[in-house]
Amino acid sequence: MRDPTCCDEVLALLLKIARKSTHILEIGAAEGLTSIAMHLATGARITAIEADGARAECMRRNLKEFGIEGAVCLHEGDAGEILPMLEGVFDLIFLDGPKAQYKRYFPECKRLLKRGGYLVSDDILLYGWVRGEPPKKRRMLVEHIREYLTMIESDPDLETQIYEYGEGVAVSHRK
Numbered sequence: 001m002r003d004p005t006c007c008d009e010v011l012a013l014l015l016k017i018a019r020k021s022t023h024i025l026e027i028g029a030a031e032g033l034t035s036i037a038m039h040l041a042t043g044a045r046i047t048a049i050e051a052d053g054a055r056a057e058c059m060r061r062n063l064k065e066f067g068i069e070g071a072v073c074l075h076e077g078d079a080g081e082i083l084p085m086l087e088g089v090f091d092l093i094f095l096d097g098p099k100a101q102y103k104r105y106f107p108e109c110k111r112l113l114k115r116g117g118y119l120v121s122d123d124i125l126l127y128g129w130v131r132g133e134p135p136k137k138r139r140m141l142v143e144h145i146r147e148y149l150t151m152i153e154s155d156p157d158l159e160t161q162i163y164e165y166g167e168g169v170a171v172s173h174r175k
């Protein structure tokens with residue numbers, strides 16, 4: 001297995017938040033390392049979405065290696081298409097898919113987030129560009145993220161805190 005893509009501080013924060021979770025959703029699961037860590041730490045059922053076929057295949061192998069295929073439901077495909085088909089509610093949603101799509105995924109994340117649950121959005125400061133001056137090529141992406149941050153910070157149903165870990169992580173608590 002290769003090194004986790006989720007930085008240690010973000011993973012530690014996630015595991016702390018996940019402690020009492022029974023149902024967790026990860027959007028953009030890559031090879032499944034964070035899903036596996038969250039399941040092993042909490043025993044929660046995990047629903048994961050990953051668009052890249054090779055990564056999804058690697059995740060299946062990793063789940064098998066840990067003997068936890070039954071506890072993790074992996075949907076291979078585009079989160080934009082899969083999210084509207086999900087039912088039920090989650091205690092924790094880890095949003096770590098394509099950053100330009102966070103705004104688009106937000107209404108579905110809210111629909112799927114339990115009251116008292118947490119939406120954790122990763123990489124929301126992108127090398128400091130979101131609060132500073134982004135390179136020309138990255139302006140559009142940074143604008144998407146700024147708008148997403150405004151969305152979660154101004155949503156009356158959420159209380160959002162930003163942590164400077166890794167590329168920045170937003171933790172939104174659903175009241």
Ligand SMILES: C[S@@+](CC[C@H](N)C(=O)[O-])C[C@H]1O[C@@H](n2cnc3c(N)ncnc32)[C@H](O)[C@@H]1O
Nearest residue numbers: 005006028029030034051052078079096097098
């Ligand atoms: C930063 S990586 C995720 C890392 C993972 N969460 C972890 O902690 O190990 C982002 C992932 O999102 C996936 N992705 C990109 N576009 C996607 C989409 N439209 N739907 C679902 N997943 C997508 C990528 O293939 C990639 O594996």
